[in-house]
Amino acid sequence: MAQHSENTEKLPAQTKEIWRTFWILLGITALEFLIAFTIDADQYKWTKVGIFIILTIVKAYFIVAIFMHLGSEVKALIWTVILPCIFVVWLIVALIVEGGYIGVERLFFN
């Protein structure tokens, strides 16, 4: 590693993409607040929930792909991380449905 220590002059910082990602994340969070306060939750409850989940996944994508640099790793590593998470999605759906049934049972037997 000797060749590094000779190089004392400063390299220019490459922060353009980092700040771009920051503004995207901030913008999405602001949008979430806007939706939380402007869309009527009595009428459009599931629309709201859907929008929030989609925006959350978009935010997660930017954090993982840009901040954690997963987007620039090799395909094998990307899939090693993403594939198990896809199975988690299935577990979420399955157990939330199951929770509904538990609620029905509780209603009947109380």
Add this chain to the structure above:
Amino acid sequence: MASANTSTTAEHLIWKGGVQPMKVGYGKLMMWIFLLSDTFTFSALLISYGLVRYSFPTFEGLRKNFEFSTTWWPIPERVFEAVPFLHGISAPLVFVGIMTFILIMSSVTMVLAVEAGHRRDKADVEKYMLWTILGGFAFLSSQAWEWGHFIHGTEEGLTLANGAKVFGANLVQNQYGPPAFADFFFFITGFHGTHVFSGVVLNILIFYNTANGVYEKRGHYDMIEKVGLYWHFVDLVWVFVFTFFYLV
């Protein structure tokens, strides 16, 4: 494996077998695997939250008529509406929004520190690490305040069917809804807060090492990148906690 060593790969990133699986250093790959297992732990917490939440009835009436009861699940924005120094003013989700901003901001300063590490710019790494540590402490203090408020509850409290009054929340009783709501709040935000705390400890450690020139002597700032991965993960988890606990 002479061919592997003549490639452009930096020497410290080659594994002991002379090759480099998945084109990353050993430590970084193991950090990814650890984060994956941590994802499962947090998923388990959030999934059980979802299961228990949908096993409870939701409030049937219009939102403006919403009242707290231990029978149905509370609407989160009615629970988390307090902001420090603004006593008695209802500002739903504002404080959580501030906390989210603090965490995203500290994630940005962390990634700037990682970028400075790639340039081997010691002063820049130190500067951004300090900002990141500050952000971590700011977040933890905010969370401590929120826990305090949640535990103490409101002045009116909640009157139960038998006439007894409940103030605030703990693991067995909860003025905002079923006790399970408070249990999940303490477990999920608590587990996340513990992660933030360990992240701050790691950040202080690598800041100390940077300031002492350990990484300069080592010839690379890979440690910043590995701890950075952990810190971003903590931010990532918060994004999900924010949505599923506070928004939905």
